[in-house]
Amino acid sequence: MAGMGSRSHIFPAFTFVVAGCVLFTHLSTVGHARAQAPESPELKLARQHYFSGRYTAAAEVTAPLTASGPEALAAYELRTSALHFELKRQLGDATNKSKALKQCVACQPLIDAFMKDLIAGKALARSVLKENPQNESALFYLGKLDLNYVWLQLSTLGKRTGWSEFWNARHSIEAVLKANPKNVRARVAYAWIEYIVDTKVPFGLGWTLGGGDKKKALKAITEAAAVVGDPYEKAEAEFALWEMLKSDKRPADALVVAKRLIVDFPENKELQRFIAAPK
Numbered sequence: 001m002a003g004m005g006s007r008s009h010i011f012p013a014f015t016f017v018v019a020g021c022v023l024f025t026h027l028s029t030v031g032h033a034r035a036q037a038p039e040s041p042e043l044k045l046a047r048q049h050y051f052s053g054r055y056t057a058a059a060e061v062t063a064p065l066t067a068s069g070p071e072a073l074a075a076y077e078l079r080t081s082a083l084h085f086e087l088k089r090q091l092g093d094a095t096n097k098s099k100a101l102k103q104c105v106a107c108q109p110l111i112d113a114f115m116k117d118l119i120a121g122k123a124l125a126r127s128v129l130k131e132n133p134q135n136e137s138a139l140f141y142l143g144k145l146d147l148n149y150v151w152l153q154l155s156t157l158g159k160r161t162g163w164s165e166f167w168n169a170r171h172s173i174e175a176v177l178k179a180n181p182k183n184v185r186a187r188v189a190y191a192w193i194e195y196i197v198d199t200k201v202p203f204g205l206g207w208t209l210g211g212g213d214k215k216k217a218l219k220a221i222t223e224a225a226a227v228v229g230d231p232y233e234k235a236e237a238e239f240a241l242w243e244m245l246k247s248d249k250r251p252a253d254a255l256v257v258a259k260r261l262i263v264d265f266p267e268n269k270e271l272q273r274f275i276a277a278p279k
Contacts, residue, residue: 043071046078047232051239052267055086059113066117073128073141076121080148083114088156097158114152121145136176140186143172147189169193170210184233187224188240191217195244218244225257235264251279 042061049058059082065075087110094100101107122145128138146169150162170193176186197212221244224237238261245254255275262271 040065040071043074043078044232046075046082047235048265050078050082050085051232051235051261052265053085053269054267055082055089058082059086066120073121073124073138076117076124077141077144077148080114080117080121080145083110083117084148084152084156086110087114087152091156097156101157111152114148118145118149134179136180136183139172140176140183140189143169143176144185144189146172147192167210184224184227184229184237187220188237191220191224191244192240194220195247199247214248218248231264235261246274255279 042065046058046061046065049055049061059079062075062079062082065071066079087107090104090106090110091097091100122142125138125142125145128135129142132138146165149165150169153159153162169189173186173190173193176183177190180186193210194212195214195217197210198214198217199212218241221237221241225234225241227234227237238257242254242257242261245251245257258271258274262268262275265271
């Protein structure tokens with residue numbers, strides 16, 4: 001892949017990436033869609049499916065929303081996230097990812113659908129940014145779609161690719177936060193970048209990815225999760241906090257978060273298993 005060069009040796013460390021982890025009309029109307037109209041019942045339903053762990057249902061509900069309208073970018077981002085997590089579920093915990101992928105009948109169609117929507121979603125975001133380079137929503141979704149690709153390739157598939165997408169994502173999310181430090185989803189996405197670079201990249205190589213800070217990431221996620229606002233933005237932050245606390249070997253703190261999440265997403269089997277497991 002162009003842009004990887006000799007630095008592709010760092011990617012084995014990224015195979016432990018935890019996807020935390022997870023979009024509008026054409027041109028200038030995209031940036032104002034949220035202010036002009038409430039989120040559609042369909043997108044709300046898709047988000048409920050997604051956070052409940054019903055990834056196939058979330059992907060199906062978002063498919064029509066990607067065709068056009070003010071929620072197309074949101075639908076692309078959510079749909080690619082759902083397809084990714086369904087793929088992750090299909091592959092299971094296999095250590096030999098390549099072998100598991102070859103044996104998985106359902107996996108290649110999921111990857112094909114993911115890539116199709118990734119390309120279309122990024123093209124839509126770029127068309128918006130061409131008309132309005134400062135469009136916060138399009139800039140965020142362009143970065144988040146790139147992160148979805150990075151997480152799928154490096155974590156779920158274990159492939160050494162995604163260097164260009166990682167840097168594009170980091171620059172996009174940084175630009176969003178520079179313009180609007182209160183953007184909750186951008187804060188969550190950037191916290192994941194900080195956390196992964198600090199905790200999963202070998203010492204001395206983190207600077208190559210722009211640096212990272214685990215303590216800063218946990219602080220940012222905790223603050224984002226405490227924000228009172230959109231319930232699904234809050235859920236995304238809470239799930240990220242839960243994952244980070246588990247990774248940081250803080251089960252008691254993670255349990256507190258899981259018990260909050262299970263109230264809104266009682267059908268999420270991962271939450272159920274975590275809460276029921278001995279601590």
